[in-house]
Amino acid sequence: MKLIYAIVERDNAERVTDAxxxxxxxxxMISSTGGFLKKGNSTLMxxxxxxxxxxxxxxxxxxxxxxxxxxxxxxxxxxxxxxxxAPVWGGGIRQTIxxxxxxxxxxxxxxYEKI
Ligand code: 2BA
Numbered sequence: 571m572k573l574i575y576a577i578v579e580r581d582n583a584e585r586v587t588d589a590x591x592x593x594x595x596x597x598x599m600i601s602s603t604g605g606f607l608k609k610g611n612s613t614l615m616x617x618x619x620x621x622x623x624x625x626x627x628x629x630x631x632x633x634x635x636x637x638x639x640x641x642x643x644x645x646x647x648x649x650x651x652x653x654x655x656a657p658v659w660g661g662g663i664r665q666t667i668x669x670x671x672x673x674x675x676x677x678x679x680x681x682y683e684k685i
Pocket of ligand 1: 577603604605606607608609611667668669670672673
């Protein structure tokens with residue numbers, strides 16, 4: 571069994587879980603916050619058989635689409651080692667990052683039972 575975590579944009583969470591449910595997969599939605607942007611996202615959990623992982627990834631991808639580049643202001647330069655701080659007088663350091671799509675992580679589930 572695989573426990574699949576999918577971190578998705580909050581606006582996509584319901585559509586992803588609907589798509590998973592319609593194909594027979596159960597899912598749990600957890601409200602989460604990205605550690606970098608400190609913005610709300612959703613973490614979906616689905617536990618299913620190993621061989622179903624590719625189909626789950628396909629369903630998530632179909633709903634969430636491609637990643638896109640956006641410019642954001644962050645309080646430090648995350649690209650440089652040692653977290654170079656932004657100037658105190660500024661609103662942060664402008665960086666181009668990739669957002670959208672989904673971040674999918676799968677781990678082995680050693681136990682799954684409904685009692
Ligand atoms: P955040 O941590 O808020 O990150 C939002 C986006 O900022 C990331 O998008 C990435 O493009 C960029 N980013 C994050 N950390 C960065 C850094 N140190 N330097 C430069 N850019 C950085 P995604 O990669 O699509 O990630 C979306 C969300 O998925 C993340 O939100 C975080 O909540 C989660 N996530 C991503 N990778 C993860 C991982 N390896 N482990 C746990 N959670 C992860």
